[in-house]
Amino acid sequence: MKISTHIYNIGQGLKNVWRNKMFSLASIATMTACIFLFGIFYSLGTNFQSMVKTAEEGVAVTVFFTEGTSQARIDEIGKEISKRPEVANYEFISAEQAWSDYQEEYFGDNPELAAGFADDNPLANSANYEIYLSDVAMQSTLVSYLEGLDGVRQVNKSEVAAKTLTDINQAITIVSMAIVIILLAVSIFLISNTVMVGISVRREEIAIMKLIGAKDAFVRQPFVVEGIFIGLIGSAIPLILLYFIYGRVIKYAASEFNFLSNMVTFIPVETIFKTLVPISLLLGIGIGWVGSRVTLHKHLRV
Amino acid sequence: MIRLDHVSKSYEVGKPALEDVTIHIDPGEFVFIVGDSGSGKSTLIRLLLKELEPTKGKIYINGQDLKKVTHKKIPMYRRNVGVVFQNFRLLPDRNVYENVAFAMKVVESSNRDIKKKVPSILSMVGLAAKYRSRPSQLSGGEQQRVAIARALVNEPKIILADEPTGNLDSDNTWEIMKLLEEINQRGTTVLVVTHNMEIVRTMNKRVITIKKGVVVSDVGGDDYED
Numbered sequence: 279m280k281i282s283t284h285i286y287n288i289g290q291g292l293k294n295v296w297r298n299k300m301f302s303l304a305s306i307a308t309m310t311a312c313i314f315l316f317g318i319f320y321s322l323g324t325n326f327q328s329m330v331k332t333a334e335e336g337v338a339v340t341v342f343f344t345e346g347t348s349q350a351r352i353d354e355i356g357k358e359i360s361k362r363p364e365v366a367n368y369e370f371i372s373a374e375q376a377w378s379d380y381q382e383e384y385f386g387d388n389p390e391l392a393a394g395f396a397d398d399n400p401l402a403n404s405a406n407y408e409i410y411l412s413d414v415a416m417q418s419t420l421v422s423y424l425e426g427l428d429g430v431r432q433v434n435k436s437e438v439a440a441k442t443l444t445d446i447n448q449a450i451t452i453v454s455m456a457i458v459i460i461l462l463a464v465s466i467f468l469i470s471n472t473v474m475v476g477i478s479v480r481r482e483e484i485a486i487m488k489l490i491g492a493k494d495a496f497v498r499q500p501f502v503v504e505g506i507f508i509g510l511i512g513s514a515i516p517l518i519l520l521y522f523i524y525g526r527v528i529k530y531a532a533s534e535f536n537f538l539s540n541m542v543t544f545i546p547v548e549t550i551f552k553t554l555v556p557i558s559l560l561l562g563i564g565i566g567w568v569g570s571r572v573t574l575h576k577h578l579r580v
Numbered sequence: 581m582i583r584l585d586h587v588s589k590s591y592e593v594g595k596p597a598l599e600d601v602t603i604h605i606d607p608g609e610f611v612f613i614v615g616d617s618g619s620g621k622s623t624l625i626r627l628l629l630k631e632l633e634p635t636k637g638k639i640y641i642n643g644q645d646l647k648k649v650t651h652k653k654i655p656m657y658r659r660n661v662g663v664v665f666q667n668f669r670l671l672p673d674r675n676v677y678e679n680v681a682f683a684m685k686v687v688e689s690s691n692r693d694i695k696k697k698v699p700s701i702l703s704m705v706g707l708a709a710k711y712r713s714r715p716s717q718l719s720g721g722e723q724q725r726v727a728i729a730r731a732l733v734n735e736p737k738i739i740l741a742d743e744p745t746g747n748l749d750s751d752n753t754w755e756i757m758k759l760l761e762e763i764n765q766r767g768t769t770v771l772v773v774t775h776n777m778e779i780v781r782t783m784n785k786r787v788i789t790i791k792k793g794v795v796v797s798d799v800g801g802d803d804y805e806d
Binding site: 279280286297482483485487488490492494579 | 629683
């Protein structure tokens with residue numbers, strides 16, 4: 279096709295959006311509603327997962343050493359720990375540090391109570407590594423490994439916390455995936471249906487074009503342009519709405535429920551939108567494009 | 581120009597809409613195809629437009645075997661055959677000028693050619709003054725003249741008209757028939773499907789009569805008796 283024909287068809291596609299105002303509005307409204315719902319669940323799911331992740335990061339495994347283990351061996355153990363994929367980060371707490379932390383925590387208000395231990399560290403054998411996990415589900419694997427290391431006396435872990443968090447994380451993943459998949463399927467069905475109805479109404483127009491010698495591509499192009507345009511608008515509107523609503527909800531939650539800020543942190547809108555924008559645009563434009571092509575196909579056999 | 585060799589078409593097994601039809605039409609001829617409703621006239625037009633495939637037999641248009649025209653090549657084939665329908669089949673959301681220009685856009689004519697040719701063809705059919713009107717603002721006769729202008733604008737060698745006067749009053753019927761005769765006199769082969777016996781008798785052209793899918797007579801205008 280000539281470039282001028284492409285330009286003409288793009289113009290016709292955009293004119294068609296206006297010519298078929300009601301159909302265009304119906305398609306845009308359907309798409310907006312579906313992608314808006316999809317966006318809400320995506321944002322909720324992502325935030326829940328992030329909260330669980332934050333909680334997971336607080337779960338630590340503590341490794342204590344056999345009495346008399348040299349500092350060189352302790353450093354070696356540290357190096358081995360650092361190589362493990364389950365480990366997000368780790369920290370060495372010396373016996374002095376452990377005692378100092380203990381005093382601060384329990385004798386903070388009455389330091390004279392600890393005075394009797396001035397030259398005799400009761401936690402002399404409590405140097406340890408505090409290990410934070412990248413994935414709490416891997417806690418037991420790491421613990422078995424650590425227990426097998428030479429020079430390790432004891433490994434403290436929080437099995438209940440790890441299991442609970444793993445279970446919550448799994449549940450959130452499954453539920454949000456299921457909701458997103460259902461919403462995607464419903465969106466694809468509703469939007470394609472609207473596009474199909476819109477095209478079926480115009481099958482006479484398509485038949486006329488074919489009978490006066492239009493090639494399939496010539497007939498198809500304006501419809502595809504129309505589908506893509508509707509998809510673009512239908513996904514841009516919910517994204518703009520979500521952007522403002524999300525920002526406001528976070529601000530509201532932070533101001534009204536101050537106590538929440540210590541327990542949970544919301545993902546910034548920019549982070550959510552990094553994934554949501556391409557998915558929504560692809561969804562909208564993709565359905566517009568595929569829907570118009572697939573539906574046209576059967577009307578082109580004239 | 582148009583040749584049908586023993587063509588049959590059945591929509592259902594054992595019920596042929598057309599049976600063993602053999603017709604030869606030379607370039608520049610004006611031919612009426614007549615017959616009652618359901619006689620197979622429209623099936624014939626649809627076969628010539630390659631909307632349908634014959635069940636048996638062969639169709640040649642301008643020496644080209646239609647069976648060998650693939651789906652991809654159908655548009656190129658149809659550009660040589662102008663078609664006019666009983667219900668006009670204009671694009672309702674476009675004006676007269678755009679409806680005719682659209683046929684030229686389809687064949688990728690340049691904008692300059694379109695601007696030159698569309699007004700001249702609209703003058704020929706007597707609608708130059710109404711180029712901005714929508715089909716809904718025109719009478720039936722005017723709409724049919726737009727359809728004829730659209731069929732003619734790419735200078736096809738053949739015009740197929742399926743009941744072109746079926747929705748028109750007597751005055752408009754004669755105007756359309758005069759227009760088709762004028763087009764034929766310029767060298768275009770014209771095939772008109774009709775059941776309007778008055779125009780067939782008055783026009784005095786070759787008449788092919790189809791009954792129940794079979795050609796029962798093929799005579800010159802002088803010899804036609806209905």
